[in-house]
Amino acid sequence: MTKTIRTTVVVAALIASAAFPSAARAACYMEAVASAQEIAEGWTIHEDLRIVNEVDSAPYEQGAGNWFVDRETTTLPFCSVFDDLGGYSLRSYMLPKVVTTSRVQICKAKPDGGSEAFVAPGTTPRPDPTAHEVYSPYNRPYTGSCPPSRPTANPVERAKRPKG
Numbered sequence: 001m002t003k004t005i006r007t008t009v010v011v012a013a014l015i016a017s018a019a020f021p022s023a024a025r026a027a028c029y030m031e032a033v034a035s036a037q038e039i040a041e042g043w044t045i046h047e048d049l050r051i052v053n054e055v056d057s058a059p060y061e062q063g064a065g066n067w068f069v070d071r072e073t074t075t076l077p078f079c080s081v082f083d084d085l086g087g088y089s090l091r092s093y094m095l096p097k098v099v100t101t102s103r104v105q106i107c108k109a110k111p112d113g114g115s116e117a118f119v120a121p122g123t124t125p126r127p128d129p130t131a132h133e134v135y136s137p138y139n140r141p142y143t144g145s146c147p148p149s150r151p152t153a154n155p156v157e158r159a160k161r162p163k164g
Contacts, residue, residue, distance in 0.1 A: 028045050028046075030044070034081065043082065043083055044082045045081050045082070048077070049077050050076050051073060051074070052097070056071050056104075059144075066108055068105050069142070073100050075098050077094065080092045105120075106142035106148070117146050
């Protein structure tokens with residue numbers, strides 16, 4: 001291949017991976033860690049997407065009373081491999097992290113004006129952690145006020161302003 005063609009292929013791949021991140025993300029494959037005989041004997045693989053970070057943007061209003069945040073979620077795909085007897089294999093591996101951004105509605109407009117908390121259909125409140133199980137702080141519903149309070153000025157910036 002000529003240098004120009006190789007450069008074009010690399011640039012096209014980079015653009016495709018930026019435009020379609022889920023298509024560029026690799027998936028878990030048994031063929032990467034087990035032989036054809038082991039697969040035939042019943043070895044299995046399970047992909048577990050673990051949320052490792054979740055960050056919300058500042059709330060913003062779209063339309064009168066409808067409030068949203070942009071939630072950036074970082075997941076780590078774990079590829080857990082199990083042998084034919086169901087035992088966990090040390091051949092298990094991780095894939096590169098995947099970062100996604102989604103728009104989450106936190107408040108909805110009331111017919112008479114103002115806002116109220118938005119609860120997606122089928123959402124149930126998260127139970128309190130127990131002595132045996134602590135629930136992940138991620139993938140949580142919004143628990144703030146509606147409408148959200150406006151951000152206050154940075155106290156450091158206020159202290160720097162000249163008085164008078």
